[in-house]
Amino acid sequence: MDEARRDRDEEGRARNARPRDGLGRPLPYGAEGVERQPEGVVRSPEETVREAQRLLDAGMPFHAHEVFEDAWKSGPDAERELWRGLAQMAVGLTHAARGNAAGGARLLRRGAAAVEAFGRPAPYGIGVGPLAGWARELAGRVEAAGRPGGGGVVDAAAEAPRLRPGPREDGH
Template sequence: MGTSSGRRADARDRDGEGRARNARPRDGLGRPLPYGSEGVERQPEGVVRGPEETVTEAQELLDAGRPFHAHEVFEDAWKSGPQEERALWRALAQLAVGLTHAARGNVTGGPRLLRRGAAGVEEWASDRGPQRPYGMDLAGLAGWARELADDVERGGTAVDARERGPRLRI
């Protein structure tokens, strides 16, 4: 069976090692576009970065209104970082994907993920006392996330990811 792009409906995109990878272009919020469309450059997956580099790269993506891509940077840190920091990076990834959903107009899932991420960064910080890992303001991020979640629910519409993105460091 064919599709308008000439691809078989059951064909799967594969990477160089044969693993399934969706090669469809994506927009700045990570939404798939039709094959052949002009999309934004995707974040490479599985990149091992140091924590400082992770925070810097994620902030640049958030500043550019690309929280989906920032989520992927945090996800790499979550999967490759030291065990004792995985909960932190997972919570930061949840904040970024929560912003992604809020920017896409998902007024249920966006706030839910923002609050889950806020709870995660607070829980991680509470286990270690007051500190700012890699210069990040975890209490400020949790407050930002809850405020945005409330605003999205009240407003019932998508937010501008660039305007409403967080500052990871003070």
């Protein structure tokens, strides 16, 4: 394939067909990547939370962000900031895991502010307060790690947040 050309979908829209790694980074054509999340999937809020948590637990926050993005684009206007804030936190974790401390911290904090502004009670069982606290705490650690001698990137799976308070659904 001519890599100077843009990949296009069936309707002619630009779509990058390069495989991606678990953190969403493009790989060379022909490389083994992880399965990408289909775009534009309309899920129930329950399905969105379950799928995003599965991806976060697997260390794939970029892919979780795509699930949240579908919810923010297809859901009711009243819930857009919730899903957008969750997507921003997932992208913040992605950047932190890729070693972009400044971008990661900024997006983690932006996402925390968005979900907190959404209010209470916690929609769909999502722990808005604990999630915002997780994001701000991680943002501080990411910034410290990004300073000279700070230690580098974070492990996306180890840092995965709990979207709902309580034990993981897989029993761990």
